[in-house]
Amino acid sequence: MGIGIHPPGEPVMIEKCPAYPTELVFALDNSYDITEESFNKTRDIIISIVSDLNIRENNCPVGARVAVVSYHSGTSYLIRWSDYNSKKQLLQQLSQIKYEDTTESRDVGNAMRFVARNVFKRTYAGANVRRVAVFFSNGQAAGRSSIITATMEFSALDISPTVFAFDESVFLEAFGFDNTGAFQVIPVPSNGENQALERLRHCTLCYDKCFPNACIQETFLPEDSYMDVAFLLDNSRNIANDEFKAVKALVSSVIDNFNIASDPSISNTGDRIALLSYSPWDSTRRNMGTVKTEFDFTTYNNQLLMKNHIQTSFQQLNGExxxxxxxxxxxxxxxxxxxxxRKHKVIFVISAGENYEREEFVKTIALRAKCQGYIIFVVSLGSTHKGDMEELASYPLDQHLIQLGRIHKPDLNYIVKFLKPFVYSVRRGFNQYPPPMLEDACRLINLEREYNQSDGFQFVTELQEVFSEENGFTGQELNSGRESSFVNLEDNGSGYLVYLPSQMFEPQKLMFNYEKNKKSAEIASLTSATFSPF
Structure with missing residues (x-):
């Protein structure tokens, strides 16, 4: 007989529990401060839970399959999916789990990630298969950042975690994005643990999505948590037609995570979205610098208009x-x-393949952006070298970088579901932008910018040689979508690219100050940075 738990006012449903095929993992805390008595108590709670469940005993996809791990700073298997053939065998193996003394500290975030990436790696697929992980954390939680990262991965992989926690605060904080009740935090049961176990059974183990229940909860956000979000999409020849369609679908889905401002031009409330695409230069290198603005922060005031633009007006470009x-x-x-x-400035970079700039150039541009407080989330859909994308993304990388192979639908779903808790983490200020690790680098960059501004002009990128000696520059301005930002300067066979924001000096005046025999280190005095895109 299954568990017939139901909230007041709802009809009694006496059904087997779980209602759907379920992959269930239990994780026991075995850290240095756990006593044998506490460990055995946790083991007995798991035995009590499993005793009430319908356990899968053959290949028929019904009931629950159970695996058990223990963790401290690392994670170890105690019972694998394949270690038993019946519920009786499973209960026997559970009763034989023994306490082991250790000096290792607790890292529940690392254990969560191990479960997501390894234990659930080989599980049954299917639209109705549920994946549930129950963690027991019987002491002070450590590794706040790793818990937040694990939360994002659990969301992306459709794993529903429940944590029985002695220290609830960090889990309540990390799980706050979830409004379904699937991500639960429960106080460690005391002598009378029935109420806590009832909540686990009702909201997680026996949950039936066909019968919504009282587990749904409201998400709370700080008052000043609005965002300006720019999507910067690779629209080059690297992206195939079907991939381009998939990327459009991805962006359309992701923008549902935002509360769009009803009056984006005037109001100080609500999120704003901009969509840009880049495919900047052709094989002759004479038509450079295209950044096409599909729509900016003040163009649309709702998701429907944005999605309509993406599907009907957003066209594929060519180039590198x-x-x-x-x-x-x-x-x-x-x-x-x-x-x-807005308070939060977020840039989503979606790259489909190789980038035709020197790594140092991209690294320096990204560093400048991070030092100005921009949050850069990178989705790499192609074969771009991991190091290139790591230099581009904000920190910590596990929370700001997703690298996939050539895309297919499950991967896109992963991204959409990963971004829901990521957006929440930005709103709640879980991370610092720029992070403390960049403090020294940002100090140097800020001093450099102040120096250049005090000279009366500011160059943000560099003089850069792009042509062979037989080719000269035409002096043409480069198209930036709305206004020209790059200009090519002519110099008897050597060409240099200079970026001129806002207040632009005449190229002739700049060239008057440039001496052909200067080394790049000396040229840096003319610019706010000297680094080569190619």
């Missing part, structure tokens, strides 16, 4: 990808020229 220049234009033009900037 240059992420650095596109990111530069975004931080020097799009955000600064928008009124009433």
């Amino acid at each position: 990808a240059t992420i650095g220049r596109a990111l530069l234009w975004t931080t020097e033009n799009l955000f600064p020229k928008t009124p009433n900037l």
Whole structure:
């Protein structure tokens, strides 16, 4: 007989529990401060829970399959999926789990990630298969950042976690994005643990999505948690037609995470979205710098209009990808020229393949953006080298970088579900932007910017040689979508690219100050940075 738990006022449903095929993992805390008595008590709670469940005993996809691990700073298997053939065998193995003394500290976030990435790696697929993980944390929680990262991964993988926690605060904070009641935090049961176990059974183990219940909870956000969010999409020849359609679908889904401002031009409340695409230069290198603004922060005031633009007006371009220049234009033009900037400035970079700029160039542009407080989340859909994307994304990388192979539908779903808790983490200020690890680097960059501004002009990127000696520059301005930001300067066979935001000096005056025999280190005095895109 299954568990017939039901909230007051709802009809009694006496059904087997779980209602759907379920992959269930229990994780026992075995850290240095856990006593044998406490460990055995946790084990007995698991035995009590399993005794009331319908356990899968053959290949028929009904009931629950159970695996058990223990953790401290690392994680170890106690019972694997394949270690038993019947409920009786499973209960016998559970009763034989013994306490082991250890000096290792607790890292429940690391254990959560191990369960997500390893234990659930080989589980049954299917639209109705549920994946549930129950963790017991019987002491002070450690590794706040790893818990937040694990929360994002659990959300992306459709794993419903419940944590029996002695220290509830960090889990309540990390799980706060979830309004379904699937991510539960329960106080460690005392002598009378029936009420806590009732909640686990009712809201997690025996939950039936066909009968909504009282487990749904409200999400609370700080008052000043609005965002300006720019999507910077690779629209080059690297992305195939079907991938381009998938990326459009991805962006359409992700924007549902935001509360769009009803009056984006004037009001100080609500989120705002901008969509940019980059495919900056052709094979002749004479048509460079294209950053196309599909719509900016003040164009649309609801998701429906944005989605309609994405599906009907957003067309694929050709060319080679240059992420650095596109990111530069975004931080020097799009955000600064928008009124009433929000507290959080987020840039989603979606890259489909190789980037045709030097790594140092992209690294420096990204560092400048981070030091200005921009949050950069990177989705790499192609074969771009991991190191390149790591230099681009904000910290911690596990929370700001997703690298996939060539995309397919499950991967896109992973991204959409990962981003829900990520957006929540930004609103709640879980991370610091820029992070403390960049403090020294940002101090140098800020001093450099102040120095250049005190000279009466500011160059954000560099003089850069792009042509062979037989080719000269035409002096043409480069198209930046709305206004020209890059200019090519002519110099008898050597060409240099200079970015000129806002107050632009005449190229002739700049060239008068440039001496051909200067080394790049000396040229840096003319610019706020010297680094080469190619």
